Amino acid sequence: MRWVTYGAGDGQRAGLLEGDEVHGLAAGTTLLSLLGDDGERLAAAGETARHDPAEVRPLDTVRLLAPIPRPPAVRDALCFLDHLRGCYRALGRPPELPEVWSQTPAFYFGNPAAVVGPHDDVAISPACELFDFELEIGAVIGRAGRDLHPDEAAGHIVGLTFFNDWSARDLQIRDMAHGIGMGKAKDSAITLGPALVTVDELGAAADGRFPVEVSATVNGREVARGSLADADWSFGEILAYVSRGTELRPGDVVGSGTVPGGCLLEHVDTPDIADFGGWLAPGDVVSLRSPVLGETSQTVLAAPPVTRLRSGF
Numbered sequence: 001m002r003w004v005t006y007g008a009g010d011g012q013r014a015g016l017l018e019g020d021e022v023h024g025l026a027a028g029t030t031l032l033s034l035l036g037d038d039g040e041r042l043a044a045a046g047e048t049a050r051h052d053p054a055e056v057r058p059l060d061t062v063r064l065l066a067p068i069p070r071p072p073a074v075r076d077a078l079c080f081l082d083h084l085r086g087c088y089r090a091l092g093r094p095p096e097l098p099e100v101w102s103q104t105p106a107f108y109f110g111n112p113a114a115v116v117g118p119h120d121d122v123a124i125s126p127a128c129e130l131f132d133f134e135l136e137i138g139a140v141i142g143r144a145g146r147d148l149h150p151d152e153a154a155g156h157i158v159g160l161t162f163f164n165d166w167s168a169r170d171l172q173i174r175d176m177a178h179g180i181g182m183g184k185a186k187d188s189a190i191t192l193g194p195a196l197v198t199v200d201e202l203g204a205a206a207d208g209r210f211p212v213e214v215s216a217t218v219n220g221r222e223v224a225r226g227s228l229a230d231a232d233w234s235f236g237e238i239l240a241y242v243s244r245g246t247e248l249r250p251g252d253v254v255g256s257g258t259v260p261g262g263c264l265l266e267h268v269d270t271p272d273i274a275d276f277g278g279w280l281a282p283g284d285v286v287s288l289r290s291p292v293l294g295e296t297s298q299t300v301l302a303a304p305p306v307t308r309l310r311s312g313f
Contacts, residue, residue: 001046002195002294003031003159005069006062008055012069015057016049017195022062023053031067031196035142035158035250042142042158042198065117067161067196068140068251074110074190075242076136076165076255079233080226083258086266090273105233105241108182110165110190110255118162118193118296124280124303125188127313128168130273131280131300135216135262135288137228138163139208139235140196141252146243153239154208156248159198160228162214162288162296163255164191169265169273174313192253194294202292208235214290216262218280224261231256 002017006024014031015024025045034042078084081102085095116122124131142158165186172185202210215225235256242254260266268276280286282302289295 001042001198001201003042003067003198004193004195005031005065005067007065008057008062012065013054014045015053016046017059018050020059022057022059023049024055024057025049026054032251037143039142039158063117064119064194066115066192068192068253069115071112071115071251071253072249073252074112074115074255075107075252076110076163076186076257077105077107077233077238077242078257079105079231079235079238080257080260081232082260083262083266086260090265090268092271105238107238107242107254108186111187114188114190116189116191118191118294119298120191121299121301122166122189122191123301124282125166125168125171125184126303126306128171128303129279130169130276132167132169132264133216133218133280133286134165134167134258135214135224135226136163136165136258137161137210137212137214137256137293138192138253139239139256141248141250141254144247144249146247147245148240148243148248150234150236150240151207152236153243154234154236156239157199157208157235159196160202160210160212160293161192161196162194162290162293163253164286164288164296164298165255165258166190167263167265169279191288191296191298193296197293205229205234207237208239210235212290212292214259214288214293217287217289218264219285223264223267224259226259226262228256228259
């Protein structure tokens with residue numbers, strides 16, 4: 001099933017994407033409200049949407065929102081180590097990764113309030129000069145769990161969606177210097193969508209190595225192409241680690257990390273990244289595509305004015 005959340009002039013609705021039509025559920029029903037069990041509620045809602053929908057609208061007449069517009073929590077992992085090696089190269093660091101990267105999957109917490117829909121415009125982060133995107137896939141948690149086993153954790157995923165972790169690279173360098181995690185570099189926008197594609201559509205492996213092919217373009221030029229099946233850390237391993245000592249909740253979103261080559265930082269070809277001419281600018285259009293997940297397409301806008309601190313930053 002391919003589930004969407006959409007606006008059609010009378011508030012938000014959840015609906016099933018059937019070809020070029022959206023079969024809407026009753027007003028007030030959200031995708032989040034259909035999660036939390038072993039999939040029975042979502043399956044029943046799918047039958048209702050197919051055979052007795054509250055409304056049917058052409059897809060091109062609705063505004064698609066993020067499938068889960070405000071996830072309870074957002075985490076972003078790094079499960080493609082070649083992405084990290086590419087970033088190290090761009091930053092002038094040795095390509096050998098410290099051992100810690102092969103011991104546990106890394107992740108940080110994102111900002112649920114920054115989630116935007118698959119066709120929403122995205123403004124450059126305030127005070128950012130080096131704006132970037134990231135080609136990622138997000139796993140949506142369907143039922144709660146904690147201290148999960150790697151062989152079983154992927155069974156808690158209800159489906160996948162695109163996850164574009166928009167990034168302010170100059171601000172990220174400052175965040176890294178602070179040494180306490182991502183701050184304003186990853187705080188402005190996270191794209192989810194266009195649909196939540198349930199695992200039965202994905203040919204899922206037991207450990208969560210979904211064979212999902214994805215690509216990214218900027219202004220129609222392909223920047224990267226890859227597969228979630230090539231990840232160094234599977235979603236089963238990621239969710240097992242993330243759930244250690246805490247609870248994953250229905251609707252939580254966990255990003256895969258960037259598919260190798262799937263951000264502009266990895267394509268920097270100048271000694272100083274500030275001299276690279278390929279950073280995103282107002283008017284650029286970034287699209288993520290997949291035969292299974294669909295397509296996002298978003299226009300970059302100018303940064304809003306920034307209120308400076310007494311330090312000048």
